[in-house]
Amino acid sequence: MIRVFLTFVACVWAMGAAAQTLGTSTGPVRLEPMASGLDTPWGVAVLGDGAFLVTERGGRLLHFKDGKRTVVAGVPRVKAQGQGGLLDVTVGRSSVRPPYEVFLTFSKPQPGGGAGTALARGYLDASGRRLRDVQVLFEAAPGGKGGRHFGSRVVEGRNKELYVTIGDRGDRPSAQDRSNHNGSVVRIRRSGKPDPRNPFLNTPGVQPEIWSYGHRNPQGAVVNGRGDLWVVEHGAKGGDEINRVVKGGNFGWPVISYGTHYNGAKIGEGTAKPAMEQPRFYWDPSIAPSGMMIYSGRLWPEWQGDFFVGSLKFDYIARLSGLPIQEVEQIKGPETERIRDIIEAYDGSIWFIAEGSGTVWRMTPE
């Protein structure tokens, strides 16, 4: 009886998909499909009123509430090409009543046919119909014409500052060149201005928004309870990294890496160099990581403080724990096909996007 009911609820947006059970180290978990039939979903965020938002890379922002799906109007125009399009979505940490403060990252069309990773903010009422007062807070300069390595996650720090991760746009040397934003993490205020405590504000020729650089393509980010920023980034072959981001840090790409080029060629100067940061963990072989979360909820006390990272390539959720951190578990099933994003909802449930099936899943203890 209980199972029948749950399946019914889960089906509202799943168009036939049913709740599933999956084994984990702490016992079975229940997976409910909250939305399915999505076209290349990229980011998911929950609202306090039981609604949630999902981006589709092609440019749509969708609002789901009690079985009703709404395509949100007023979303910025994106250049949906290659890995670019409408990317991350997050809601301001203190925004728990409408109008909700919604942040979006996207590849913003630029004059000449290129695009740059950008951050916009808008406000959404409880109906989810239209994003209002939309403002572009940040746009990477100079962007680029290629369709690769946009990043891009947006996360909020402890003092309301915003971090946006930006890939190297396929232009490797640009990650070491601080006159542009590519291959960096930027830190800005909600006004769009560089954070006044940024490291290079007074360094000539350096973009003032830069917080750290030498990144390849960070597609996961999280701020922990102490306010530290962590990112996970796609490396070269055998060099996907988890990094604890420090102020002004140079994370080495493409000078140092634990990976090799995909054609087998050596990268740069090796694995370590003075004044360049070491990863806290790296995967060899590469898993193609996207989405990152640190669990803090009540549903799995055993997992509190652990990292969860999605794998696009090997179709699993990595759980990492310990000091130094290690991958301690692979949560894997037919439902974990190409994990693109993973978040913790207010109630402690874990939500993730399976890009492979175009589904948003909600995980709770069985």
Next chain:
Amino acid sequence: MIRVFLTFVACVWAMGAAAQTLGTSTGPVRLEPMASGLDTPWGVAVLGDGAFLVTERGGRLLHFKDGKRTVVAGVPRVKAQGQGGLLDVTVGRSSVRPPYEVFLTFSKPQPGGGAGTALARGYLDASGRRLRDVQVLFEAAPGGKGGRHFGSRVVEGRNKELYVTIGDRGDRPSAQDRSNHNGSVVRIRRSGKPDPRNPFLNTPGVQPEIWSYGHRNPQGAVVNGRGDLWVVEHGAKGGDEINRVVKGGNFGWPVISYGTHYNGAKIGEGTAKPAMEQPRFYWDPSIAPSGMMIYSGRLWPEWQGDFFVGSLKFDYIARLSGLPIQEVEQIKGPETERIRDIIEAYDGSIWFIAEGSGTVWRMTPE
């Protein structure tokens, strides 16, 4: 424009009441009336799907969701007399999908016309229409005929155990008499059985559910992040207490107290006695405390770890902080009339019941 919208949302259940602003030590807060026109509301609990539950002492359990109010069927029959009736409501900590596990405390009619504080559990689907599989897990023996001092809060410990607070039923010596449950905190498993680690399981003539005793009328309870149980209780005149409840502890009523009888007479033997626990804080004059919460949310980082206690008598919310704990703030306005319950919702907002106006308020930063 924003204000107009919020007021509209707030009015759905407020029948005309509007959102209000109140000053606090950390800046203004917004109060939204989530439900009003209630008849002696006693307990409030939120569900993960945006719905919430409210008890009315007369015996109704109400389910609110998106502007729809449902009277929940299947609630146990109560003896609504004096301070008795349908009292607390809480939802299992891990119960984040339907059917939700709902706990209710109430004064259960007993043969001969009396009533005893009891705990029932039932399961509620997302419609909120009917509590199913209702089971009485605990009933105080022997109860009593009077209409005073039932307690009664129910809170969940870290290992899924349940604590229920029980008043002395106006029969003062019974609080020291462990052959009955009056004036005690009981600890049981979800099966209704005494917790196997209870202190008096092997003590002849003692009720095996008792975890602590010597309480007068505890109407607030909370388990902190370390698993410690704290209660707040109505004392005699000038003797309202916050207690950190320890296993097997004797909290002294009516042998010791910082209060006096309301007729001015001395109570028992003074304020302290060997083998009896001291309060962690007491109020003189008494505030008539009901409802207790420790804040852990993201909306007010400054308040994390602080206690919040409602005052029935002086119409405010007490914030307590520090070691030893002290009352550091009184949150007070026309909306805080006779605070009966106070909880933290999943999203970090603070919800409280103003019994005076029959309103459930939700507090968020302005």
